[in-house]
Amino acid sequence: MINSVTSSEPIIRLKDVDKFFGGFQALKKINLNVEKGERIVVCGPSGSGKSTMIRCINRLEQHNAGHIIVNGHELTDQVKDIDAVRREVGMVFQSFNLFPHLSIIDNLMLAPKLVRKTPKPKAREQAMSMLERVRIPEQADKYPSQLSGGQQQRVAIARSLCMNPEIMLFDEPTSALDPEMINEVLEVMTDLAKEGMTMICVTHEMGFARSVADAVIFMDEGEIVERNTPEEFFNNPKSDRTKLFLSQILAH
Amino acid sequence: MDVLTGWWDDFFWGSIVILQVFLVALVMMVLFGLIGAAAKLSNSRIAQKLASAYTVIFRGTPELLVLLLIYYGSAIFLTNLFQLFDPSIKFVDIPPFWAGSFSIALIVGSYAAETFRGAFLGVDPGQIEAARALGISNFNTFIYVRIPEMWRLALPAFGNHMLSLIKDTALISIIGLNETMYAAEQAAGTTSKPFTMFIVAGCIYLGFSTVITLSVMLLEKRANKHLVGSR
C-alpha cells in the first residue's frame, strides 16, 4: 500500500513555486508531487517555509511564481478555481480557529449549508456522524470556549471532514496543545490516515511520522532539502542539515 | 471670498483664543485625570467612591449642561458673596475663558482618569517584578519602567481626549467667549452669509483636529518604535 504508484496524475503538484513576503523569499523553487492517498509529513525548523507551502496549496497565500495544480485545478487568480480547490481541500490550523460565536454543531454545519447547499437536517446528521468519528458527539451544543484544546482541535478536524474533502492539510495541529492532549488529536489523524485520506501534515510529532507517513519531507530556508521514506529519513538521513535538525529535535 | 473681507481678523484672534483655551484646559485635564486615576487606584474607599462619582457624573451629563451650571452657578455664588460686602454690585462672574476652560477640562478629565487608570494597570506586572528583582528602587521603577509603558498604552485614548477638548471649546462661545465660533456667529449675523462663515469656523477646527491627530500619530510612532517587527 505504501507509495501505491498509479498511472494517473498526482493529486497535488507544485512546480517551481516561489513565494516572497516583501523582500524575504519564503519558498524557493519548490517542487512537490503528492499522489492520491499518500500521507506526507513535513518538518523543519521554524521559518523554513513549511506552513507557507501548505497555505499556498489552498491559496491562503498566493504564490508569486511557478504552478500549483490541485485535483486538476491550477491555482491562479480565477476565483472559480480557488473556490473549487477550497471545497476539496480541508485544513486544520495550529490555533483551531473554531468560530467563537457558533456552537460546535453550527461550526460543523456552516460550510456544508453555505457552500454545498446541503439541506439543514442532512447537514446536521452528517455533522453528528463526524463528531462521533472524532469521539465527542456529546459536546455538540457547547461553544468552542467551553472545550479543551484537544477537543477543539478534534472539532476542527470534524469541521473540515464535513465538506468531504479529497485532501487534508494539517498546519502544526498539535503545537498549541498541552502535552496530555496531543495524543487524542494524533489518534484521530491516524484513523483518518488508515481510511486512505490524502494528507499533508506539518508537524514535529516524529512518532506520528514514523507510524503513519508514506514520506517525510524536510524543509529548511524555503527549500525542500530531503524527501524520504520514514525509515530512511530517521535512520539514514541524506543531508547534513537533516541530521542536524534530527539531532536537535530528537535530543529531548 | 469677498464676504470674508474684514472678518479675517476676528477669525484669526478667535483661533488664538481656541488655542489658549485648549492649552489651559489640557493642563487642567491632565491634572484632573491624574488625580482621578490616583484616587481610583488608592486604598482609600472614600477616595475611590469620590473618583468613581466624578467619572459617572461627568460622563453622563451633557457638556453644555456642565458648562452652563458651572458658569451661571459660579456667577450666582460670587455675586451673592460680593454683595455681602458691597450691596451695590449687580453681577460678578468668572470670566468665560476660565469658566469654560475649567468646565471642559473637568469633563474630559473624567474620561482621562479612566484612561490613566487603565494604562497604569495595563503595564505588565512581570516588568515591574523584573525591575524589583534587579534591585531597582520603587521610585526609579515608576519613572523608568512604568511611566514610559503607561505613556505608550495611554497615547491613543489621550489623543482622543485632546480632540474632545478642542471640539468642546466651541461650546464656550455659548457663554460669550470671543472665539472662532463666536466670530462666525457675529459674521453670520451681519453678512447674511451664515453658511460661508460657519464653514470657515469648521475648517479652522478641522485644522486644529488634523494637527492634533498628526502629532499623536508621530508620538505613537516614537513610543512604539521598539515594537517594530515584533507581533
Next chain:
Amino acid sequence: MSFEFSLIIDSIPKMLAGIGITLELLLLSMVIGTILAIFILLMRISNRWYLCWPAMSFIYIFRGTPILIQIFIIYYGFPQFEFIRESIFWPMLREPYGCAVLALTINNAAYVSEIFRGGVNGVDRGYLEAGAALGLSIRQRFIYITAPIAIRLSIPAYSNDVIGLMKATALASTITLLDMMGIARTIVAEYYAPYEIFISLAIIYLIMTWIIQNAFGLLEKRMSRHIRQ
C-alpha cells in the same frame, strides 16, 4: 444663597415635558445613523478608491469638527442657498427639529462606522482563514463570521457612543428646540436659579445614562454567552 426645593419640584415636571423630544432625537439619530454607518463602513473597507475615499473624508470631516458647528451649518447655513430653499428637503430643513436630527444622524454615523470598523479589524484573521479554507466566499465570510463577531466586539464602544449621542441632543437647545435642556434654559432665564434647575436636569440625564448602560450591558452579556465557561 439658598437652594429652593419648591422650585425643583415645580420645574422637574416642566423639564420632563421635553423628554419626548430628547428621546426622539436620540432614537431617530441612533437608528438612522447606525444604518448609514453600515453603508459608510462597507465603503470604507472596500478596496475601491472611489468608495473608500469619500467614506474616509466623510468620517474625517464629521469627527474632526464640533457638532455645534455642524448643527449651525445645517440650521443657519443651508438657508443661504436658493436651491436648498426650493428643494423637497426644505420642509425638513426649515424646522430646527429636522436640522437637529440630520446633524446628529450624520455625526453619529461617522462615529459608529469607525466603531464598527474597529470591531471588524478586531476579528481574528484565523477565523476568516478557516472560513476560506472551508470554501466560504468573501461575502459569506463577512456575513456569517466577521459581522457577528464584530458586532459583539463593538457593543461597549457603541454603548458609549449612544450615551455621547444622548448628551449631544442637548445641543438642539441652541437652535431654539425645546428639549429638556431647552426648557431648563428658559426656566433658568426666568427665575435665575441655575443650581436647582441644572442639577435636577443633570440627575435626569444621569438616570438615562444609567438605563442605556445597563441595557447594553445586558445585551453584551447575552451575546457573549459563548465566551463564558
